[in-house]
Amino acid sequence: MKFSLSWLRDYLDFSVSLEELCATLNRIGLEVEGVDDPSKRLSGLRTALIKEATRHPDADRLQLCRVDGGTGFEDVQVVCGAPNARSGLHVIFAPPGTYIPGSDITIKAGKIRGQASGGMLCSLKELGLGEESNGIAELPEEAPIGADYVRYAKLDDPVIDIAITPNRGDALSVRGIARDLAAAGIGTLKPYVPAKVERHGESSIKWHIDHPACSYVTGTLIHGVTNGPSPAWLKRRLESVGVRPQSALVDVTNYLMIALGRPLHVFDAQKLKGKCLTLTHAARETFRALDGQDYVLGTQDLVIVDENGVQSLAGIIGGEHSAVDDMTTDVFLESAFFDAVQIALTGRRLGVQTDARYRFERGIDPAFVKEGLEAATALILELCGGIATEVTEAGQVPQWQRRAGLRFERLKSFGGLEVSARDAVASLEKLGFEVLEQTEEKAVFSVPSWRNDIASGQSLDQARSLSKEQAEMAAVHVADVEAEVDLIEEILRLRGLDAVPAVPLPQTTMVPAAALTPQQARNGALRRLCASRGMMETIGFSFVSDQDAALFDDVTESERLLNPIATDLNQLRPTPLINLLSALKRNIAHGFGVAGEASFFELGPCFGQKGAHLVLAGVRGGTTARAPGHAAIEPSWIDAKADLIAALESISISESSLNTTADAPAYYHPGRSGQLRQGPKKILGRFGELHPRVARHFGRTGSVAIFELLVDDIPLSKTKRKAPPILSALQPVRRDFAFLAGKEVTIQDVIRAVRGVDRKLIEDVRLFDIFEGGSLPEGYRSLGIEVVLQPQGESLKEVQLEAFSQAVEEAVKKATGATLRR
Template sequence: MAPTYKLRLVKGVKIAPSPTWLQIKLWTAGIRPINNVVDVTNYILVKYGQPLHAFDKNKIDGGIHVRSAKDGETFTTLDGEDRELASADVLIADDTKPVALAGVMGGLNSEITDQTTDVLLESAIFNPSRIRKTARRLVLHSEASQRFERGINYDTVETALNEAAQMIADLANGQVTEGIVTATDTPRVLPTIHVSDQSINKVLGTDLTTDNIKNIFDRLGFTSVNVNDGLDVTIPARRWDIEIPADLNEEVARIYGYDNLPVSLPTGRMGVGALTATQKNERAIRQVLEGLGLTQAISYSLTTADKAKMFLTRSSIETKLSFPMTKDHSVLRMNLLSGLLDDVAYNQARKVSDIALYEYGRVFFKDGEEQVRPTEVSHVAGVVTGNFVNKSWSHGVVKADFFLVKGMVEQVIRNFAPNGEVEFIADDTIKEMHPGRTAKVLVHGKEVGFVGQIHPVVEKQFKIKDTYAFELDFALLDSLPKNADQFTPISKFPSVQRDIALLVDESVTNDDVVNIIAKRGGAYLINTDLFDLYTGDNVADGKSHLLIHLHLLTSATH
């Protein structure tokens, strides 16, 4: 939690405004002067980059401890806000209570006031990761937290503490007690990075020798030792930002001079550019759906937990962000339709009632908490509401309905020529879809998606009206076997066309009728189309009147 933690006590101080020269320096740095103790800590922060914190010693009960906070523990910071803490937060506490949120902000219960006489100065290094998480979760980004997040020079922790203590003694008429209280003082192991002139020249395009590179490191104050194939460079504590060979390449380029780097064209063989399979699929989808009259929409991949769980056709858990900026963007989506319904709601709220949208994008599934990264799957979805075609002198209104959207789905699937029949089977398992107006889509016996009307309860939730939608697992659809392109010559024999009328129970589906006709028609039957459906006058209750068109060819043409 705190690799280095040191304290020093200054007694008998008198709190007063800082001298003019110190106030001017702080104003120049963009810091508001407060008093001669707090101003010294801010001055040292600017000078050394080392955050310090000053406690009122008389408000400390017993000793000082560094500990993890407890889940649900509350603490009032210097800005007067009550903060609810988590176990990942680091606290500075005395024997009875927390007195500071380590590396972020001090506590109101130990602040320096006009009545303060004894000052306890803290100089430390805290775990950057924990400070960053605390500051981000509490939305409490202070100058100190930003310094700790980026790293602190181990060599200046004690130097900054001693200088601050002496300045406070001088400016506040106090007395520095002898000695430093050191809770922890973990020495930092200086990293050694190996580089060679070949690797640096390859990256920079230069022709530097080992001696040239060593000279640059000497100028930077880095200790470098010649080895057989290059240099072992020891990085000083003040440059904690240098960790890998690429960082040293950057330092060499900076000192050598960016303007001195040679300009050269890229080398290597140039290949012929081509679209990836993903790009081809996306363009094909756009061509089909935009040709059908839909407009592309692009939604956020992040959504709410409730919307992420809508329209699911497979089991999955949410992929949550550790630190979401807002609750509306806290979970990776597991469907595209919820985003499209937001778009429909946005447009209908602004009196745009005729809407036809589609989206091609990725959704994210996780089979369990043990799965670190979610599985990304390409989906395509569409929504249609209102009039799909408005009234004109040449035609009437075409309203959005189930069969319109079903035809769009068939067109998308046919465009990718999967091997196998497309089937639509009535379905009521998706609770966000209307149970009597929804069908799952099967290709080659595999379920690839669904089509239907949005459930009235969901429409009310989104504040939309009569919306029809579909969503397909495009990755699965694209993986199915494809039909090879074949040429079929036009028959030289005439075909025969017949229309038949059937009276069936309402429970009998068109698919049932077509399957029976296909079995009975044999090799002569080429195509079957339902072109009329009637229920009403002169038709018995519970019955449907079907008109079916049959297209037949003699077997001699096969």
């Protein structure tokens, strides 16, 4: 929101400095984003006269201008290349030492092509005041010589730019800002005097409402207007805040929208057909707006139509067909109250951003609809002439009356600042709140119509109908607690939130609580583990294309996005592997990683039949670096399984408690994948190589190792003190066993049978060899199992080892039918 200092003075009588004014704005929550002071930016410029202009002797496109720039610069030669430089022209002269903001240069006296030049003649573009580029600026003949150009052009008017939070629609007007400043002690708010308009006859155009998003609309027909350029004062006002003047009729609506916060629209009445304008639903037609763009409207969009069709996208932008121009003589002026949510939804869907939409979707004053129409009508009659008809209207002014209660002791107990009851009431009254009831302990206020951000308990009519006992109860137990909180905030911000003393929270224990929850600690451990194994963490979108998602899961409508940010991000992802595989493809294609090898992981959400759940996923692709005696190799399912087991062990789940089954999802390689389980049903994770069909979809022809850890399916380990490890002084003993087993026998069953022989003595059991063919019977394979024994009290004797070997042989044969190879 931009406004000039002179514009603010129309509504606020003050004498403080610009610096104090900006400090107050920051204090009361209207943050100053910038101040543009042309008097400082354009200091040193003078009005001047070109007394004589002759051709440069050594350059065809340059002229030697003798310039009269006033005292000290009565006769200065300036070399100028502008085609419009000529004798008798009044210009803008920059003496040596003047900074030119548009060109970012400081003028110096010197020579140009051998001729002395003691300054510069400026264009508006070079000064940052416009887009004129056909030559130097031409001033009127009555312009004085040697005057300060900033003062002459009335540019000595600083423009303040403030940031408005979405809840403060009332501050999107110069008068609203003036009201806040007056309440904060900066000057006195000037009373608003409603416009008085002399009207003649009824309007031939009536209103009809057929859409719930419009509750009240007014209009007036003005005959015999003369449209044309706005007066200089109005142009300067609009230009100072970055609004381009167009014509008097359009400029009036823009001026009052900024000054009073009241969006308006003016139609060329002669371009309208019929005797009624209707606010209704759009019908999927195409609408050409004032910006020259065509918009396809939806059935929920609110539009203003006549017998020819849509003439305005209500509350957002008018139509090109009914726009006013220099030939306009009759206009119909509209002022209405529209639903903020409806305006926001339509504007967002169509991508239309206008100043009117910006105000409507943040909330405007519902009680100022008709007054705003009167103000605009009066100004149009003043600038353009004409005769106004009686106001035509439809609907009713919405019930904006609300109440809010305040307990004065809450200013200290909740707000943290000592404020007397009298001062608190005075502050709210300056903001427009009216006292309904007041005692020593509490007060009930009516909320002004322009403050739609203030929550309310009961309506004003309900507040007045309460009995004394009910009123006291309502003030203590406010129906809507936010109402009291909002009033406290208003009182505090006028004094500055920095004035509230800092109070430490009460210390409930000498031992601080853990900085991380158990879930956060576990997630951190998983991230560190993957990083330590050479994988790079990524953070991907939770949205993917439905084509990619279909490769990993059945695509359902429940995970389809109705309003995706991009067409290829229209589905909630079933697994983070989709993002990781896309990253793998891009990085290997660009040569990132060592010798074409790359590995990534992500700990993030995915979505499916179980809803949202957390998954740790990782991928490895490419080839390892070549080395003497070692060929480059691709990652395999063994690498993926090692990553998954390492991740599980980092969160205190040992490999010995896991079972491996060969039933991974269909996007895994059917013969090189598996799932890790605890018990027969509980799946903790998956590992393996990516299915070749899916790999080709992501541009990979070699093997890609992947794994997924279902983090949310793993219960948190109980936090208990760990017993110190028992470190034996004796050497471990290793024994190898080769079992002849049918192919239907799983390795997991063999390992489980061996481990169950003596859990205290056995340190580790692992598979080290699988052999098929040769002299082995058909349908059988040899499984090499290494067993590590760790004696504790004494060294194992040969007899004990023989007994242990016999027990292993019997246990495996009983559990799986496999026999020991002799």
